[in-house]
Amino acid sequence: MFSILRSIWLTFLHAFHKRETVGYPEKKPYLPPRYRGRIVLTRDSEGNERCVACNLCAAACPVDCISLQATEDENGRRYPEFFRINFSRCIFCGLCEEACPTYAIQLTPDFELGEYDRQSMVYEKEHLLISGEGKYHGYNFYKNAGVDMGVKAKGEGENEEPTVDLKSLLK
């Protein structure tokens, strides 16, 4: 009996509590920088595409919404000929971001992807590619890689010993 009256009273007190609802379209909620929203392709600090078309993101994707075709430029540097994400399938799990060895594919806090046309949900490379570096600044895969792809000469990369000429007798 007392507990019934008490719960009525406690419910009444909620009239003076702050409302939990966020008036969304007018008032945007704060989303942390690592929120998993719209997927972008980033560039390195020199403005080149980071993506090396290794297909690891497409392999990791549980719903197979990423499709890409690798090709090479004149230096032998791999890049995607096309890169397509179907956002009507994407579940924003972030596994592509985790799989990416070059920090190229990243998820952003933008979640407002509504479209009237289903075909508009398919993003091509020009829609995905942004001009900045995203969350990881100063990282350039080819400066850390051993191979020379026209970005840096062999042995001149970061954390890399200078090359040793094994055929020289003077060593």
Next chain:
Amino acid sequence: MEYIFIIAGVLLIVLTIAAGLIWVERRLLALWQDRYGPNRVGPFGLFQVLADMIKIFFKEDWIPPFADKAVFVIAPGILMISILLTFAIIPFTDSFFVLDSNIGLLFFLGNSSLGVYSIVLGGWASNNKYSLLGSIRASAQMLTYEVFMGLSLMGVVMMSDSFNLREIVEAQRGMWFVFPQFIGFVVFLIAGVAETHRTPFDIPEAEGELVAGYHSEYSGMKFGMFFVGEYLGVTLISTLIVTLFFGGWLGPSFLPPAFWFFFKTAFFICFFVLLRASLPRPRYDQLMDFGWKILLPLVLLNILVTGAIILYLQ
């Protein structure tokens, strides 16, 4: 002629309030659950009711092929009619009422019993197990709660010496009946909640157990009539509580009597919503136990004591 205007006025006011209550209830429930409720359509979401009405009129009004068609169609009408008829005996002010009947209170009790037919027939005609279970529950609940709903008012009748609601209000000039008849008030409030099938006594609907109880098979405006009927019932019980226990239109004279009546009624309507916001639904047998084993003896005791005191004072 004037008579027709009053009837039309009462109908208009009552139906507008009942429809508006849909908005009021949603906003108030939201307030007590730290939400906003409907706030998009019009100022404060006030036009939500209009939008819902337009929607419900355009919905398919479907009668299941397995239903008993005639009864299925009549059932929601019975609810509306029995409740709307009862508003005839409510004295809104000392001059604004439809019927100044010397059996007003009995008219209300009779009509509220007729309201059960709507639910029982609706559930029966739906030819659906859940609906039938809902209406069985409803009939048992109504039988239980009708008994001491009537008895809880007898104290008021004894004290005012009349079944006429206007005279009952006049008899409260000295003191509101809620003070001498507090037990009667509490029992009537509980019975009123049960009468209108509102949470915590919405066992005939019990959407967690019975889909939607007796109106599972209803759609379109027929469902709308059950829905508005519930709010009409809330309004009716609130006006009756105000009339019988809280001095009706009586109040300090700096504001018109109509204001006092509507202010008090609004208070009890909000209280009904608060009950819904705070209390869980009891089990079916708990409801029956509570009715027969606690409320009925309590209300009989109330009548006994009231009668004894009145006799002693004479």
